[in-house]
Amino acid sequence: GAVVSQHPSWVICKSGTSVKIECRSLDFQATTMFWYRQFPKQSLMLMATSNEGSKATYEQGVEKDKFLINHASLTLSTLTVTSAHPEDSSFYICSARVLAGDFYEQYFGPGTRLTVT
Amino acid sequence: GQNIDQPTEMTATEGAIVQINCTYQTSGFNGLFWYQQHAGEAPTFLSYNVLDGLEEKGRFSSFLSRSKGYSYLLLKELQMKDSASYLCAFMDSNYQLIWGAGTKLIIKP
Numbered sequence: 390g391a392v393v394s395q396h397p398s399w400v401i402c403k404s405g406t407s408v409k410i411e412c413r414s415l416d417f418q419a420t421t422m423f424w425y426r427q428f429p430k431q432s433l434m435l436m437a438t439s440n441e442g443s444k445a446t447y448e449q450g451v452e453k454d455k456f457l458i459n460h461a462s463l464t465l466s467t468l469t470v471t472s473a474h475p476e477d478s479s480f481y482i483c484s485a486r487v488l489a490g491d492f493y494e495q496y497f498g499p500g501t502r503l504t505v506t
Numbered sequence: 507g508q509n510i511d512q513p514t515e516m517t518a519t520e521g522a523i524v525q526i527n528c529t530y531q532t533s534g535f536n537g538l539f540w541y542q543q544h545a546g547e548a549p550t551f552l553s554y555n556v557l558d559g560l561e562e563k564g565r566f567s568s569f570l571s572r573s574k575g576y577s578y579l580l581l582k583e584l585q586m587k588d589s590a591s592y593l594c595a596f597m598d599s600n601y602q603l604i605w606g607a608g609t610k611l612i613i614k615p
Contacts, residue, residue: 423603432593432607433549482548486601492537492556493601497548 391417393485395498402473402505409469410501412483418463419485423495424456427480439466473505508532512594512606518584519614526579526592526609534599538570538577541593543608549593552579581611589613 392415402408412422422439437458438446445458457469470477482500486493510530518524530538537556541549555561555570555577567580579592594606 433605435602435605438602480546484548492554493597494551494554495539495603496551497541500548502546 391415391485391487391494391496393483393496393498395483395501397501398499399502400504402503404474404505405472407469407471408473408503409467410481410483410503412466412468412485412498414464414485417485417487419466419487420463421486422460422466423484423486424458424466424468425482425484427482427500433482436468470503473503475505478503478505508598508604510594510596510604510606512592512609514607515610515612517612517614518581520584520586522584523580523582524584524611526581526594526611528577528579528594528606530575530577530594530596530604530606532575532596532598532604535572536597536599536601538568539595539597539603540566540568540577540579541595543591543593545590552592584613586613586615 394413396411420441424436425433426436427433435448436451439458439460441460441463447453460466480500480502484495484497486495512528540552542552543549553568560569565582570577591608591610593608595603
C-alpha cells in the first residue's frame with residue numbers, strides 16, 4: 390500500500406510558540422490530504438481538508454488562523470499550530486487519499502504527538 | 507443527516523471469533539471502510555466494501571448491506587495482537603470519510 394510519513398513523531402513545546410508538522414506521501418502523489426486530531430480514548434476528528442494548490446477547507450469549530458495548513462506540492466502538506474496552548478496537546482494525524490482502481494483509499498501517517506507545556 | 511454507530515467496547519477470548527457491528531445513515535454513499543488502530547498509533551486500513559456481500563481477507567472478513575445501512579467486521583482465530591480499536595467509516599458523496607467512534611476490542615487469554 391501507499392506510504393505516508395509524518396515529521397516529527399512527537400514534539401514538546403512551550404505555550405505561546407508555534408509548531409510545524411509535515412506530512413508527506415512517499416511513493417505517490419496526493420491531491421487531497423486530511424488533517425485529524427485525536428484526544429485520548431476518542432475517535433478521529435477531522436480538522437481540515439488540504440488540497441494541493443488551493444486553500445484548505447476547515448471543519449466547523451476549527452480556527453483557520455490558529456491551525457495553518459499549506460499544501461504546496463502533490464507530496465507535501467504542513468500543519469502549523471500557532472501560539473500553542475496546553476489544550477492543543479493531542480495526537481495529530483494526516484492522511485492522503487488515493488484513487489485505487491474504482492474507489493478511493495485513505496492512508497494514514499504515523500501521527501505526531503504534541504505536548505504543550 | 508449522517509450518523510454512524512458501533513459498540514464502544516467488546517471482549518473476546520483468544521482463538522475465538524468476534525463480530526463487530528456498524529450501522530450508518532447517509533444520503534450519499536461511496537463505500538464502507540474498516541480500520542484497525544492500536545493505542546498510540548495511527549489507523550491502518552483493513553477492508554473496503556462498496557457492494558453488498560462479504561469480503562474475506564485471511565482471518566478478517568467484512569460484510570455490507572446497503573439497504574439496511576449495516577456492516578460488520580468478523581475476526582477469526584483471535585490473537586492477542588488483535589487487541590485494538592476498530593474504526594468503521596463510510597465515504598460520503600463528497601468522498602470524505604465519516605468516522606464512527608471506534609470499538610475497543612479486548613482479547614483475553
